[in-house]
Amino acid sequence: MSTPxxxxxxxxxxxxxxVIVPDPDNALDLPASVVARLCDRxxxxxxxxxxxxxxxxxxxxxxxxxxxxxxxxxYRNADGSVAEMCGNGVRVFARYLQSAGHVSxxxxxxxxxxxxxxxxxxxxxxxxxxxxxxxxxxxxxxxTVDGRSWPARNVNMGNPHAVxxxxxxxxxxxxxxxxxxxxxxxxxxGVNIEFVVDRGPGHVAMRVHERGxxxxxxxxxxxxxVAVAAARRDGADPALTGAPATYTVDLPGGTLVIxxxxxxxxxxxxxxxxxxxxxIDPAWIETMIG
Numbered sequence: 070m071s072t073p074x075x076x077x078x079x080x081x082x083x084x085x086x087x088v089i090v091p092d093p094d095n096a097l098d099l100p101a102s103v104v105a106r107l108c109d110r111x112x113x114x115x116x117x118x119x120x121x122x123x124x125x126x127x128x129x130x131x132x133x134x135x136x137x138x139x140x141x142x143x144y145r146n147a148d149g150s151v152a153e154m155c156g157n158g159v160r161v162f163a164r165y166l167q168s169a170g171h172v173s174x175x176x177x178x179x180x181x182x183x184x185x186x187x188x189x190x191x192x193x194x195x196x197x198x199x200x201x202x203x204x205x206x207x208x209x210x211x212x213t214v215d216g217r218s219w220p221a222r223n224v225n226m227g228n229p230h231a232v233x234x235x236x237x238x239x240x241x242x243x244x245x246x247x248x249x250x251x252x253x254x255x256x257x258x259g260v261n262i263e264f265v266v267d268r269g270p271g272h273v274a275m276r277v278h279e280r281g282x283x284x285x286x287x288x289x290x291x292x293x294x295v296a297v298a299a300a301r302r303d304g305a306d307p308a309l310t311g312a313p314a315t316y317t318v319d320l321p322g323g324t325l326v327i328x329x330x331x332x333x334x335x336x337x338x339x340x341x342x343x344x345x346x347x348x349i350d351p352a353w354i355e356t357m358i359g
Contacts (some may be wrong), residue, residue: 073097073352075101077114078165078346082196083159084286084322088116089165097267107282107349108147114349117285118155119145120162121155131180137291138178138185140166148322154183154227156289160196163188168343185225196341200226200290202295202333208253212262213249214242221250221262222298226335228280229260230294234302238266241276244284249306263291265299273299274319286322293335296327307331 075097078089089106090097099121108116121143125131131141132242142154142162159179161272164173166188179186187199191346204225212233217240221231231250235241241264248262259280265273276297277288296316300306305314308330315328 074292074351076346077349078112078313078343079114079116080120080161080341080343081322082160082287082341083173083325085157085288086099086116086286086324087118087120087316088114088291088319089103089120089122089157089161091122091165091169093122095123097121099145103149103354104145105147106357108145108149112152114325115284116147117279118147118152118158120158120165122162122165127181129172130182134185135179138180140171141180144181145270146279147157147283149282150281150330152182152228152281154181154186154290155201156198156226156291156337157189157287157295157339157341158289159186159198160339161343162339163190163198164341176188181227181235193212194303195338197336197338198289200293200335200337201337203294203329205297209252210255211251212264213251214240222301222306223255223298226290226293228290230263230291231256231260232263232265232294232298234265234267234298236272238264238276240264241278244276244278246283247280248278249291250332254330254333260290261294262293263293263295268317268319271315272317272319276321287320287325287339289325292318292320293327294326297329299300300329307335311346 125141187195206223210221219233221233277291301315318332
């Protein structure tokens with residue numbers, strides 16, 4: 070049986086880029102090896118991850134969310150591994166749904182492995198995602214690069230993060246490989262590690278090693294984790310002050326605005342762009358799965 074023709078698109082959110090594969094009926098077999106090749110920047114299309122677009126009712130992991138969200142973001146890391154959530158990915162996912170005519174400006178819900186995310190598509194092109202609440206899991210984590218060590222805040226945004234405040238972003242090193250952290254038992258499934266410097270009041274900059282992808286130009290859940298960690302460090306916990314805490318977060322690929330509300334809800338606002346679309350050569354796929 071020949072491999073069916075597979076359509077794809079390419080999109081990015083603050084230069085966190087994705088291969089988008091529309092598959093409403095969940096009919097495609099996309100093993101990790103195929104996803105990794107699709108995301109390969111030399112041998113494939115290239116991306117920090119893949120957005121597999123499936124109707125929630127058609128995917129066993131999302132069927133329970135179908136009444137609340139029609140579409141499921143089956144997100145994969147660049148190495149093909151499955152991930153719980155991707156904040157920039159949700160914005161690009163929503164932009165794809167809009168460009169394909171599935172949704173229009175306004176509000177929609179997207180199912181993810183990290184739960185249902187509420188999204189607002191604004192007329193000016195910005196996309197806001199309600200990212201849920203952060204879970205702060207205590208201290209005691211240390212990150213080390215080139216002989217320097219820093220304490221890191223353990224923040225879970227539906228996926229795990231270690232946030233370290235440093236003096237200079239260059240201290241993060243090359244970030245292609247995973248920066249050593251301890252104790253390793255805190256993150257049995259790996260971790261996204263953010264290195265953060267201050268730019269001014271309510272304004273920080275960061276670099277990130279994303280689990281399964283290496284250093285990326287942006288990480289939405291990472292920016293949220295950074296804003297939460299910064300608010301706690303700055304004594305601006307909204308649950309205690311009763312006022313929202315908003316941080317501008319500069320990333321190598323652009324800027325995100327993160328607001329944490331007194332009820333714990335976190336909003337992330339930023340751009341999302343579809344840049345290309347095409348068809349994957351079935352013969353190329355067959356060389357990997359044949």
